[in-house]
Amino acid sequence: MRIKVDTEKCEGHNRCFVVAAELFELDDSGYAHEVGDGKVPAGLEEKARLAVTNCPEQAISIDEDK
Amino acid sequence: MTTEPAKTHTEPVKDWTTDYDIFDPGYIRDPFPTWDDLREKCPVAHTERWGGSWMPTTYEDLRKIAADIEIFSSRNPLVANVGEPTEEVMADLENQFSVGAPPISSDPPVHTWSRALLLPKFSIKEVARYEEETRELCRSLIDRFIDKGRADAAVDYAQQIPSRVIASMLGIPQERAGEFTEWVRGFLEYGLTNVDLRSGAAMQIFSFLNEQVQERKANPGDDLISYLLQAKAEGAPDPIPEPHVLGTCFLLLVAGIDTTWSSIGSAMWHLAQNPDDCKRLIDEPELITPAVEELLRAYSPVTMAREVTRDAQYNGCQMKENDKILMNFPAANRDPKKFENPDQVILDREVNPHIAFGVGIHRCAGSNLARMEMRVAIEEWLKRIPEFRLEDPEAVTWAGGQVRGPRKCAVVF
Incomplete structure (x- = not known):
């Protein structure tokens, strides 16, 4: 599973970081991006899905197969 | 510019779809x-009251309108249009201070750099610097009433918190917090439907902040005003013009007080009536994070406005240039198409993409600060007062319009 933040859509709500701090990083202004290449370590899949569903900007996409 | 008050008729509403009244008690x-x-x-409802406006109520419409910043401008985010200040007052404000409250009252490109200046000061990490003093503050407020067995959770607690935290951030003596809370109410609450009150309050706030800005220029400190006076951001003039700094300080004061006070107050009102939720928060302290989001969703305090920049069709409505749109984020957060059982407060709600802080480029810059204050206020209260209830549910009073929250909320414990 792989996740990606669309930085054009992110408005810095920080919801992804709060539900899944292992998977997202914030820059100094609070805009989010995925950690590393976005690969979701085993066991964190549910957190990744929650980050997607809680983002008010619908800025996070998930690829279940990668 | 007109001094003529807009149509504000107060007869009861018969049809909310064509004649809603956001100030109906x-x-x-x-x-x-x-x-x-x-x-x-x-x-998307419509009314002629209070200067006229459109009001979307679904999650989808709120998101779409917030995203379309070309048609829906933020040049005037106030929800009522009851006339402009007299030319004399406007001239005074403009000559002395230059009006505006960027970035909330601006569109790109000014919005882009004025927001970029602020955001680093409101990150989760930066806001955490104020957590301990916020806890201390909450404890000292509780000390004042805990032995009495009763308190007004709105007046004695919620109202006292955000003004002091923002004062601390701006480097303003906390003793003055009560004073500027009243000015902010004059601007956003009583003044929303009364242009004289509103401009008087604006004048007081600008004069006060101007003194603070001059003081900081002479003696810079480790506070937000000093930071703004020397801040740099891509695309921003260097240095930032003083009227802009003043406008931004005005925004921080006005936007940071009523709003957070209302959300803390609504949270207390809810908890006073739901002992099971109090017990859960005490037994499972980690629930506080989703609980704060859920309380924000269920009792979202803030409605902002947009102005239509050119005649446009939206969702079957023929909107005209300069029409006002009330951004009813609170209603969007109760939309059953988006949220399961939207009228139930479910502290550990898993899927909660609420837009209490707005959505799109004007997402509340202070959202992390508001969340921290709510979390700390609830935690500290429950540590000392795990069981409490409303003294008289009928006696609770609410403010509404731009910011909704309890203004009197007596509880006993």
């Missing part, structure tokens, strides 16, 4: 059934 107290009705019958 019954609506202020309990707007939820009206929103449900409107979402079903007429998702």
Whole structure:
């Protein structure tokens, strides 16, 4: 599973970081991006899905197969 | 520019789809059934009252309108249009201070750099610097009433917190917090429907902040005003013009007080009536994070406005240039198409993409600060007062319009 933040859509709500701090990083202004290449370590899949569903900007996409 | 007050008729509303009144006392107290009705019958309602406006109530419409910044401008985010200040007052404000409250009252490109200046000071990490003093503050407030067995959770607690935290951030003596809380109410609450009160309050706030800005220029410190005076951002003039700094300080004061006070107050009002939720938060302290989001969703305090920049069709409505749109984020957060059981407060709700802080480029810059204050206020209260209830549910009073929250909320414990 792989996740990606669309930085054009992110408005810095920080919801992804709060539900899944292992998977997202914030820059100094609070805009989010995925950690590393976005690969979701085993066991964190549910957190990744929650980050997607809680983002008010619908800025996070998930690829279940990668 | 006109001094003529807009049509504000106060006769009871017969048809909420064509003649809603956001200042109707019954609506202020309990707007939820009206929103449900409107979402079903007429998702973008209209009224001629208070200067006229359109009001979307679905999650989808709120997101779409917030995203379309070309048609829906933020040049005037106030929800009522009851006339402009007299030319004399405007000239005074402009000559002395230059009006505006960027970035909330601006569109790109000014919005882009003025927001970029602020955001680093409101990150989760930066806001954490104020957590310990916020805890201390909450404890000292509780000390004042804990032995009495009763308190007004709105007046003695919620209202006292955000003004002091923002004062601390701006480097303003906390003793003055009570004073500027009243000015902010003059601007956003009493003044929303009374232009003289509003401009008087604006004048007081600008004069006060101007003194603070001059003081900081002479003696810079480790505070937000000093930071703004020397801040740099891509695309921003260097240095930032003083009227801009003043406008931004005005925004921080006005936007940071009523709003957070209202959300803390609503949280207390909810908890006072739901002992099971109090018990859960005490037994499972980690629930506080989703609980704060859920309380924000269920009792979202803030409605902002947009102005239509050119005649446009939206969702079957023929909108005209300069029409006002009330951004009813609170109603969007109760939309059953988006949230399961939207009228239930579910502290550990898993899927909660609420837009209490708005959505799109004007997402509340202070959202992390507001969350921290709410979390700390609830935690500290429950540590000392795990069981409490409303003294008299009928005696609770609410403010509404731009910011909805309890203004009197007596509890006993």
